[in-house]
Every structure is written in C-alpha cells, then in structure tokens.
Amino acid sequence: MRRAFSLLSTLSLSSLFSPPISHAQPLPLDDLLARRAAAASTTVAAPVFLTKAQREAAALARRAEAVGGGPSAPQPSQPPRPSFATAAAPLATAAAPPVDRAPVLVRATVTPSDDGRRPKKPPAPRPGGPGAQRFQFEWDASDDTTAGTAGAADPLGLGLAVPAGGPLFGRGSRGGVDDLADRRRRTAAAAPAPTKREEDQDRRLGPPRGATKNDHWTAKPRDAMTERDWRIFLEDHSISYKGPIGGGAGGAGRPLRAWEEATTLSAPVRRGIDACGYAKPSPIQMAAIPLGLLQRDVIGLAETGSGKTAAFVVPMLAYLETQPAMDSEAVASDGPYAVVLAPTRELAQQIEGEAVKLARFTPYRFVTVVGGASIEDQAFALRKGCEVVVATPGRLVDCLDRALAVLNQCAYVVLDEADRMVDLGFEAALTRVLDAMPVTNLKPEDEDEEDASACAAVVAGALGASAGAAPAPPRYRTTYMFSATMPPAVERLARSYLRRPVVVTVGSAGRATDNVAQRVLMVADEAKPAALLAEVGRALGASGRAAAANAAAGVTDTARVIVFVNTRAASDRVSHALGNAGVKCATLHGGRSQDAREASLASFRDGSLPVLVATDVAGRGLDVRGVTLVVNYDMAGTVDAYTHRIGRTGRAGRKGEALTFLTSKDTDVYFDLRKLLEASGAPVPPGLASHEASRVKPGGDKRRGGGGGGGEIMF
Numbered sequence: 001m002r003r004a005f006s007l008l009s010t011l012s013l014s015s016l017f018s019p020p021i022s023h024a025q026p027l028p029l030d031d032l033l034a035r036r037a038a039a040a041s042t043t044v045a046a047p048v049f050l051t052k053a054q055r056e057a058a059a060l061a062r063r064a065e066a067v068g069g070g071p072s073a074p075q076p077s078q079p080p081r082p083s084f085a086t087a088a089a090p091l092a093t094a095a096a097p098p099v100d101r102a103p104v105l106v107r108a109t110v111t112p113s114d115d116g117r118r119p120k121k122p123p124a125p126r127p128g129g130p131g132a133q134r135f136q137f138e139w140d141a142s143d144d145t146t147a148g149t150a151g152a153a154d155p156l157g158l159g160l161a162v163p164a165g166g167p168l169f170g171r172g173s174r175g176g177v178d179d180l181a182d183r184r185r186r187t188a189a190a191a192p193a194p195t196k197r198e199e200d201q202d203r204r205l206g207p208p209r210g211a212t213k214n215d216h217w218t219a220k221p222r223d224a225m226t227e228r229d230w231r232i233f234l235e236d237h238s239i240s241y242k243g244p245i246g247g248g249a250g251g252a253g254r255p256l257r258a259w260e261e262a263t264t265l266s267a268p269v270r271r272g273i274d275a276c277g278y279a280k281p282s283p284i285q286m287a288a289i290p291l292g293l294l295q296r297d298v299i300g301l302a303e304t305g306s307g308k309t310a311a312f313v314v315p316m317l318a319y320l321e322t323q324p325a326m327d328s329e330a331v332a333s334d335g336p337y338a339v340v341l342a343p344t345r346e347l348a349q350q351i352e353g354e355a356v357k358l359a360r361f362t363p364y365r366f367v368t369v370v371g372g373a374s375i376e377d378q379a380f381a382l383r384k385g386c387e388v389v390v391a392t393p394g395r396l397v398d399c400l401d402r403a404l405a406v407l408n409q410c411a412y413v414v415l416d417e418a419d420r421m422v423d424l425g426f427e428a429a430l431t432r433v434l435d436a437m438p439v440t441n442l443k444p445e446d447e448d449e450e451d452a453s454a455c456a457a458v459v460a461g462a463l464g465a466s467a468g469a470a471p472a473p474p475r476y477r478t479t480y481m482f483s484a485t486m487p488p489a490v491e492r493l494a495r496s497y498l499r500r501p502v503v504v505t506v507g508s509a510g511r512a513t514d515n516v517a518q519r520v521l522m523v524a525d526e527a528k529p530a531a532l533l534a535e536v537g538r539a540l541g542a543s544g545r546a547a548a549a550n551a552a553a554g555v556t557d558t559a560r561v562i563v564f565v566n567t568r569a570a571s572d573r574v575s576h577a578l579g580n581a582g583v584k585c586a587t588l589h590g591g592r593s594q595d596a597r598e599a600s601l602a603s604f605r606d607g608s609l610p611v612l613v614a615t616d617v618a619g620r621g622l623d624v625r626g627v628t629l630v631v632n633y634d635m636a637g638t639v640d641a642y643t644h645r646i647g648r649t650g651r652a653g654r655k656g657e658a659l660t661f662l663t664s665k666d667t668d669v670y671f672d673l674r675k676l677l678e679a680s681g682a683p684v685p686p687g688l689a690s691h692e693a694s695r696v697k698p699g700g701d702k703r704r705g706g707g708g709g710g711g712e713i714m715f
Contacts, residue, residue, distance in 0.1 A: 237283040242503035255286040268361035282307035297501040300482040332385025338412035343420040345370040372594025379404040393429035418483040443499035515650035518682035539629035558607040566634040585611035632660040639672040667693040
C-alpha cells in the first residue's frame with residue numbers, strides 16, 4: 001500500500017508543474033498545392049543515357065571545337081579496298097611508272113592558335129576505336145613480290161610464282177630443302193685456303209700410290225701414311241713414345257707394320273724370323289726394332305709375354321753384321337761385340353736359346369755366363385771368341401775381376417728386367433759391368449756433337465784393318481733397357497749410361513695381359529692342399545677353361561701348371577703332397593744345383609712333368625709353351641711380383657688362367673691387389689672387397705686413403 005501511495009503522489013505533483021503538451025495541426029490544402037507547383041518549376045531534367053557511338057561523336061565534336069575553334073565537319077567513311085584479282089589486272093598489262101626514290105626533306109608548318117599557344121598534338125587513336133586502321137585480309141596487288149619476275153616457276157604446283165635462282169643468301173633454300181650441289185659449292189668457297197706449310201708437306205709426301213685420303217692405314221703403303229694414319233696405328237696397337245723418334249712422316253724411325261717394311265734386315269736374319277714362326281711383329285717389336293736399327297737408346301715398358309726378346313735380338317743381329325768377322329785371335333781377344341744381362345740363370349739361358357733360333361742362318365756365336373756352372377768352361381768359350389755374351393751380373397763381374405773376360409769392343413748392351421736386377425742387389429754389379437766398357441763409344445750429351453756417320457755407317461775401315469787400311473771411327477754404344485717399373489736405382493742407371501733414350505710403352509706396364517683370366521679365392525691355410533689338388537686335376541684334364549679355349553683355337557699343346565710358393569721349404573712340401581696324390585711335378589728354387597734346375601726345366605718343357613712347383617726364381621721371363629694355369633699357392637709379397645707370376649701364362653696370344661689363394665696373412669697386399677683386379681676387370685671376391693685392409697694402403701693415413709696412394713677416404 002505504501003509503494004502504491006508514493007507512485008500516485010509523484011504523478012500528481014509532476015502534472016502540476018509540467019507544461020501542457022501541444023499537438024501538430026495539418027496544413028491547409030491550398031498551401032500544399034502551392035508548395036508542389038513551386039518544386040516542379042525548379043527541378044533539373046532527368047539524365048539521358050547515350051550510346052557508345054553517341055559518346056564518341058560528342059567527344060570528337062568537343063575535340064574539333066577545341067582545336068579548330070568550331071564544329072568539325074563530318075568525316076567521310078573509308079572506301080573499301082579493291083580485291084587482289086581486280087587490282088592486279090591493270091598492273092599486269094601496264095608497266096608501273098618510275099618512282100623517284102631520292103630522299104625528300106619536308107619541314108612541317110605549325111600554325112599557332114588564336115591565343116598564341118602551340119596547339120597540342122592529337123593523341124593516337126585507340127586500337128579498335130574511331131580513326132584506327134583496320135586489318136585488311138584481302139591481298140593487294142602491291143603485296144605480290146613475284147609479279148613480273150623473269151624465270152618465275154611453280155615447283156610445288158600451288159599456283160604461286162617463285163623466283164628462280166640458288167639459295168636465299170645462305171639462309172636455306174626453297175621449301176627448306178637445300179640443294180646438294182649448291183651446298184657443296186658454298187662449302188668449297190668457304191673452306192680456308194691451305195697454308196704454305198701444308199702445301200709443302202703435301203708436295204714433299206707426294207700423291208698417294210693406289211690409296212685415297214680417306215682409306216684406312218691398312219690399305220695404304222708406308223710412304224702414303226699421314227700423321228693422322230700413324231696416330232690411329234699407334235692407338236690400335238696401344239703404343240706410345242716419350243722422346244723424339246725422328247724419321248719424318250714415313251721415315252725409318254716409325255714403327256714396323258710388317259716384316260717386309262724392314263728393308264735393312266739381311267736375308268739370313270729374315271730367314272731366321274720366318275723359321276721362328278713370327279708371321280707378324282708384336283707391338284713392342286714394331287716400336288723397338290726400327291729404333292734399334294737407328295742405334296737409338298731405348299727404354300721398353302711392355303706387358304709380360306709380349307715378345308721383348310726378339311725386340312732387341314733382331315737389331316742386335318743387324319748390328320753384328322756391320323762388325324768385323326771374329327775369325328782371328330786378334331779380334332776375339334778384345335771381347336764380344338754385344339752383352340745381354342738378365343737377373344736369373346733361367347732367364348739368361350732362355351734368352352740364349354731364343355737368340356740362337358733367330359741367328360741360326362748366321363755364323364754368330366753365343367756364350368752363356370751364369371752362376372752354378374763351371375767358370376773354367378765358360379772362360380774357355382770366351383777365349384775362343386764369341387759375338388754375344390748372355391750373362392747374369394754377378395758371374396760376369398767374377399769373370400772381369402779374374403781377367404777371364406774383357407769388354408774392349410762391346411758397343412751393344414741389353415739390360416733385361418732391370419728393375420728385378422736392382423731388387424736382387426745387382427746395382428753395383430751393373431755399374432761395374434758398364435764401367436768396364438770403353439767410354440769412347442758413349443754418345444755425347446749434346447745431339448749436335450754426335451757424328452751420324454759414326455753411328456749409322458758400315459765400319460768399312462775395320463773390315464779392311466787387316467789389309468793395312470785406316471781404322472774405322474768409333475761406333476757409339478747402343479743401350480736397350482727393359483723394365484716393368486722405374487725405381488730410383490733404375491733411373492740413375494738410365495741417366496748415367498743412356499743418351500737421349502726413347503721410352504716405348506706398350507699397353508699398361510705392370511699389368512697382366514687381357515689373355516689371363518684372374519681368380520682369387522679366400523681360403524684358410526689348412527684348406528689350401530685340397531683346393532690345389534682339385535684345381536690341378538681340373539687344369540690337366542679336358543675340362544680346364546684355358547685348355548678348352550686353346551683347343552677351340554687350334555692349339556693342342558699339353559697342358560702345364562706352375563705352382564708358386566714363397567720359400568724353398570714350402571716348395572718341397574707342396575711337391576711331396578702332389579706326388580703323394582699321384583701328380584708328377586718338378587721343383588725349381590735357388591737351393592738346388594744348376595744341373596738339377598736345368599733338368600727340372602727340361603722335363604717341364606717336354607711335358608714329362610706337367611706341374612712345376614717353383615719360387616720367384618721362375619717368376620720373371622720364363623717362357624714355356626702350353627702353360628694354361630698359374631697357381632699362387634702363397635701370395636706374392638708385392639703386386640709387381642704377382643703380375644710377373646701370372647704372366648707365365650697367356651703368352652703369345654694364347655689363353656691362360658691365374659688362381660690365387662688369399663689368406664688372412666696377406667693383408668699387406670689387399671689394397672694393391674684389389675686395385676689391380678678392378679683395373680683388369682677381374683672379379684673381386686666379397687671377402688676381399690669388404691675387408692678393411694683393402695680400403696686403406698698399408699702405412700698410409702686412413703683419412704687420406706693411404707697417404708695419397710689412391711685409397712678411399714675413410715671417416
């Protein structure tokens with residue numbers, strides 16, 4: 001009740017003091033009509049929407065009034081252009097009037113406007129807008145560039161006149177087809193003229209005889225060979241030279257392609273070559289024999305089994321033909337004319353046998369001076385006189401120290417397997433033998449001081465010395481050095497005793513030939529005997545890989561096997577094991593007498609004992625026909641020795657196989673052996689490839705892969 005009473009009192013008081021509310025009154029009708037009439041008289045007209053054409057016309061009118069000061073006259077519409085057919089008809093019958101194409105200088109006159117200001121340049125018409133030039137799809141007669149052209153033709157049959165003539169200024173020909181005759185004519189015109197040097201060379205060589213410029217070197221005679229032909233020839237036979245060979249493009253210093261090109265060889269020497277079955281010279285013979293005939297010093301680096309013996313024996317026989325006959329004691333007392341040094345007795349005897357075969361039709365005598373034989377018998381043969389001495393360095397030094405041999409007239413020296421002789425400790429002996437020869441026949445250091453007549457002419461004076469003629473001038477010494485590698489000791493010998501030598505490299509030195517299939521087996525020491533018996537039995541049978549390949553090629557030699565070990569005790573032990581298994585074998589090592597070694601080699605050569613167990617004594621130079629398998633029962637200490645061991649097979653173009661037993665004791669050669677197998681394309685056993693020793697060269701930094709020796713980087 002109290003709240004209701006308060007509300008009523010409040011309303012009553014507010015009504016007393018507030019002013020009264022006034023309500024709006026409506027206007028009279030007359031006032032409303034007056035207001036509407038006044039608004040209608042002052043309202044602007046409603047906008048009118050113009051079309052695009054109307055807006056463009058209005059804009060042009062305003063522009064004309066602004067420029068010309070008045071309304072513009074209507075522009076006439078552009079007449080349609082005539083068609084190609086109607087416009088070309090009068091042009092085909094009437095000649096076009098001459099046109100003066102001299103440049104005309106025109107200066108535009110500018111008229112100022114009424115207010116004195118320069119009128120503005122009207123803007124360019126908008127593309128597609130009024131005043132813009134529209135594209136005409138019809139051809140105009142003036143667009144035809146072939147009208148009135150003499151010799152017009154229509155080769156494509158399209159009704160179009162195409163001008164006759166050659167190519168379009170070197171940018172092709174009609175239809176993108178270039179004329180062959182025109183292209184040849186342009187090529188001949190653009191070819192540079194030959195230089196004077198080329199003209200002189202062509203004039204000097206003369207035209208080819210029966211051969212064209214593009215023929216292969218096999219279809220050209222020697223005098224028609226060009227420098228490019230010789231480069232291809234050297235690449236085909238893997239021959240490379242270091243040092244000038246001389247002789248010009250087709251001179252005598254170039255390699256032999258066939259024995260018929262060696263015109264300076266006598267008939268007896270040629271008959272000996274034919275009797276030995278050398279139908280074609282080997283690459284080392286091609287390169288080394290011409291240089292030897294020119295009395296050049298040669299360093300030969302060739303693969304094993306490449307025919308190096310004949311490479312120095314043939315020029316040596318040609319040299320002996322220029323010397324006086326050794327038929328008197330006075331001539332024989334000055335010693336031999338040539339000396340051949342070899343590291344082992346077996347290699348020296350093998351060289352002597354090969355030289356005797358090549359010289360069978362000549363009167364020359366060969367004497368072998370090696371250890372293990374009677375030195376008295378050798379001294380007696382030397383006193384009788386001989387043209388060539390084949391010796392080992394140690395025994396020849398003994399003969400020189402005892403005055404049993406002299407080298408007063410020796411001017412032809414051969415150092416075969418020079419690196420092996422240095423490895424065996426014969427460096428001092430080699431120096432002693434070379435110093436025993438007269439220094440007067442050494443070539444001078446400067447080539448200009450060398451007398452060519454003393455080196456190439458026949459010693460006619462010496463031939464007539466017995467008749468009282470003047471002695472012949474001294475003949476310069478010729479030195480042949482064959483080596484698989486060039487250690488510092490061999491380089492010292494070459495610098496001291498060779499004059500401007502030519503280094504001949506055939507193939508890859510220090511690598512086995514491609515005729516040898518290499519296999520490596522990771523075995524334990526106790527498993528080697530059984531594996532050896534299995535491999536020897538397979539090789540001696542018809543199932544051997546190399547034997548089957550040789551039989552397919554028509555080679556029917558008795559299969560032979562060489563087993564290499566590292567020690568004499570191992571040689572005896574392996575030979576006894578094979579003998580107990582029923583395998584006939586011979587033994588060859590340095591502990592046996594010379595007679596026993598010769599008997600073992602003889603029985604192995606004739607096939608009565610098909611297996612030879614040997615140390616590294618037989619690792620160099622031993623050449624036995626029919627060796628189809630080489631077994632490294634003990635891995636060699638170095639990869640070089642391994643290469644020479646497996647080089648006893650796969651010789652003279654025959655196929656061979658090499659098997660190596662690898663154990664955990666041979667980790668020192670893992671790295672080099674893996675590199676050699678990869679370079680030769682032979683399979684690498686997984687055990688060798690994954691072994692840590694095959695990744696780092698022994699003694700090298702693991703981070704550098706063997707101290708820069710070509711190993712892999714290890715992290």
